Amino acid sequence: MIDFGFTVSPSSRLDLDKMDRTSFNALAKIEPDVLKCMACGSCTASCTAAQFEPTSLRQAILLLQRAQVEQALNLLKGCMLCGKCTMVCPRGINTRHLIISIQKIYGK
Amino acid sequence: MKNNILVIGGGPAGLEASANLKRMGYNVILIEKESKLGGHLAKWDRLFPDGVSARKTLEALTDEIRGVNCFTETQVQSLNILDKSYNAILSNGITVLADAVLLSSGFDLFKAEKKEEYGYGIYEGVITNADLEKAFREKKMPLNEPRAIGFVHCVGSRDEKAGNPACSKVCCATAVKQACEIKEVYPNADVYCFYMDLRMFGRHYEDLYLKAQKEFGIRFIRGRVSEVAEMADGRLQVKAEDTLSSKPIRVTLDMLVLMAGMRPSEAGRSVGRQINLTTEDDGFFSSEDNLLAIQKSKLPGFFYAGACTGPKTLPDTLHEARSAALEIDRYIKENTREK
Numbered sequence: 001m002i003d004f005g006f007t008v009s010p011s012s013r014l015d016l017d018k019m020d021r022t023s024f025n026a027l028a029k030i031e032p033d034v035l036k037c038m039a040c041g042s043c044t045a046s047c048t049a050a051q052f053e054p055t056s057l058r059q060a061i062l063l064l065q066r067a068q069v070e071q072a073l074n075l076l077k078g079c080m081l082c083g084k085c086t087m088v089c090p091r092g093i094n095t096r097h098l099i100i101s102i103q104k105i106y107g108k
Numbered sequence: 109m110k111n112n113i114l115v116i117g118g119g120p121a122g123l124e125a126s127a128n129l130k131r132m133g134y135n136v137i138l139i140e141k142e143s144k145l146g147g148h149l150a151k152w153d154r155l156f157p158d159g160v161s162a163r164k165t166l167e168a169l170t171d172e173i174r175g176v177n178c179f180t181e182t183q184v185q186s187l188n189i190l191d192k193s194y195n196a197i198l199s200n201g202i203t204v205l206a207d208a209v210l211l212s213s214g215f216d217l218f219k220a221e222k223k224e225e226y227g228y229g230i231y232e233g234v235i236t237n238a239d240l241e242k243a244f245r246e247k248k249m250p251l252n253e254p255r256a257i258g259f260v261h262c263v264g265s266r267d268e269k270a271g272n273p274a275c276s277k278v279c280c281a282t283a284v285k286q287a288c289e290i291k292e293v294y295p296n297a298d299v300y301c302f303y304m305d306l307r308m309f310g311r312h313y314e315d316l317y318l319k320a321q322k323e324f325g326i327r328f329i330r331g332r333v334s335e336v337a338e339m340a341d342g343r344l345q346v347k348a349e350d351t352l353s354s355k356p357i358r359v360t361l362d363m364l365v366l367m368a369g370m371r372p373s374e375a376g377r378s379v380g381r382q383i384n385l386t387t388e389d390d391g392f393f394s395s396e397d398n399l400l401a402i403q404k405s406k407l408p409g410f411f412y413a414g415a416c417t418g419p420k421t422l423p424d425t426l427h428e429a430r431s432a433a434l435e436i437d438r439y440i441k442e443n444t445r446e447k
Contacts, residue, residue, distance in 0.1 A: 012355050012356070013355065013356045013357065013358060014350055014353070014355050014356070014357045014358070015357075015358050015359070016256075016298075016300075016357060016358065016359035017256075017358075017359060017360050028325075032322060033322075035321045035322045035325060036318060036321055036322055038317075038321075039330070039352055059352075059353070062352050062353055063353065065327070066350070066353060091318075
């Protein structure tokens with residue numbers, strides 16, 4: 001390739017047309033409550049692991065909706081399944097079970 | 109008791125107030141500028157939060173106005189304040205001497221073409237909430253197998269540059285209702301709502317939001333649409349920021365529905381100018397007191413009901429119409445000699 005003396009950064013723009021929602025739809029099928037999240041952040045705020053490394057179920061759900069699987073799973077690595085988030089979720093989502101389901105659908 | 113009460117505006121507020129005043133024994137003259145009664149309700153299909161028929165709701169209101177002198181396609185030509193009464197000359201040539209006047213002039217929808225970046229009136233695929241209700245009402249849906257449809261909340265609301273910094277109150281619930289309805293018509297389409305906050309304040313509104321998420325799979329994107337452009341195939345490219353993931357987002361849609369907000373009715377304002385009624389900064393009429401006496405103007409014998417004093421839901425409007433009827437009754441009994 002010709003060296004023009006500069007590089008082009010990849011776009012950070014999310015293109016909803018190109019997002020493959022197959023896995024997210026599979027997740028919503030076994031865990032319909034994932035659709036109920038209203039991004040309040042209670043889960044992340046109550047998370048013990050989040051005090052030590054980036055952990056956020058709220059953000060992971062959003063990233064899965066946007067088909068950014070790797071980033072989403074990285075945000076759940078620190079989860080110890082203690083279930084505190086389930087106790088605080090105002091929409092009554094069984095977040096602990098949701099995290100297990102996410103591993104089932106997306107885990108390698 | 110045959111005191112004349114003039115009611116200006118035949119939408120839900122005017123109809124409900126007229127029916128109540130008639131029942132109290134007053135001689136009610138109701139005028140409406142359009143050819144039929146009902147205001148915006150006459151143009152709507154179904155109502156949030158339960159999806160009841162607008163047509164049936166309007167019928168229930170009009171059934172109650174028997175005995176009211178009702179003039180459609182009629183406006184106020186001039187209005188004068190006399191000693192303890194109002195003299196109105198109507199566009200149909202009739203002169204009314206009213207002991208009290210109720211202004212129920214409601215709202216106009218924000219003119220969506222003013223937000224040029226959304227392309228209303230430029231691109232065929234961009235319509236308003238009112239256009240969509242018309243399509244639902246006439247059962248003439250504009251699309252054939254669409255892949256994606258979007259709703260833009262707060263069009264001409266919470267927007268100082270558009271001349272309206274206030275919230276229009278009903279559009280969030282309307283957008284979520286319409287999103288569910290469109291998903292019923294086109295179950296295979298992806299439906300997006302672009303919102304800044306969801307203001308689902310009323311009873312059962314939050315249930316509607318939850319139903320939209322869980323049952324209908326409506327995708328809510330927190331971020332205001334910044335621009336819309338038509339592509340070669342006629343579909344629309346829409347850009348916004350997905351503020352929850354702090355990234356710009358783009359999506360191609362077959363149709364974009366703009367949730368036009370509420371502005372003061374121009375016809376109502378022209379009545380106000382006749383008697384120097386004051387308005388607040390938002391252009392809606394000023395009440396005697398915004399907590400204790402919303403239905404009272406600062407002029408004796410001149411009252412308000414409904415959205416002429418700011419955006420209101422239908423139940424709010426009907427409650428105000430009833431309370432305005434009571435206030436008028438009290439005013440007549442205290443201030444005028446019964447005839």
